[in-house]
Amino acid sequence: MKYLLSIFFIFQLSCTNKIQPKLENNVAPEIEAKHIAENLTLHQKIVELNKSMLEYMKTGQPLYSKSDVDKCSEILESYIAEISKSKSKEEAMNMVKSTVLKLNYLNNNAKSELIETEERERIADIIISATHKKGYNSMDEDITGNWREW
Template identity: 50%
Template sequence: MELLMIKKKTNRIQNIKLYKIIIFLILLTSFNIVRAQQKTGIGSIDTLIFDLKTNMEGYLHENNPPYVQDDIDLCIATLSDYVVKVLDTKSKDEGMKLVKATVLKLNELNEKCDYSLIETNEREQIAQIIILAGHEKNYNAIDEDITEEWREW
């Protein structure tokens, strides 16, 4: 009887520990999602980047495209890096050089992925992110496609 009581108490303690671990993991995951959304410091752009990543990952998991998670991560990192850097530029010329470099890098990545990483929806989202960041610096109008000159996607 005493052994049974000890066993029940041990099970309760293990369950409590398990619940604590689950709660910790949920909080950690929530924190990482929020942190990932705050990479550039501009909420609207961070949301666009997060949505783009979510859409690309959803497609990756539902289909069998010729790209992998690392390609998505590189695309997202390239865009986040662009936004941070363009916000730090001092002139429109400097900003436009950064736009060109970013678009060319995305062209190369898309080519590596057999031109399937950046499809119509992604193209619109990526262009919107690049345009919005340039607009934040007053380098372009909100409806001016500053990617078109170099874009192959």
């Protein structure tokens, strides 16, 4: 009898969250956390870029404004939305060119202070990652180089 009760007790515990980790979206928490960490979304990368630019404004005396930072984010968000709908590499490269030219104009209006080394790397990563996700290029291919002035 004790044996049956022990088996029943163990069975009940195994069916609760006390032994098995809670599954959200049918994925174990450690797998979900790894997935989230590895797949920082492009939108999140833009948010981080925006925060970084605004933080610099607090300590430095840049020639750009919050409006410039917001415009940069808008350009990148628009690019991501457009690329996700693209049907060909040629169409995507036209979107890359248009986006880079808009960023050139914005940066030139800020006396080339808006997009410095760190920002350049982040922006290029966002642009390249978006087209890479569509299968148009490799991650080590700088598709912005033909038009980029920053």
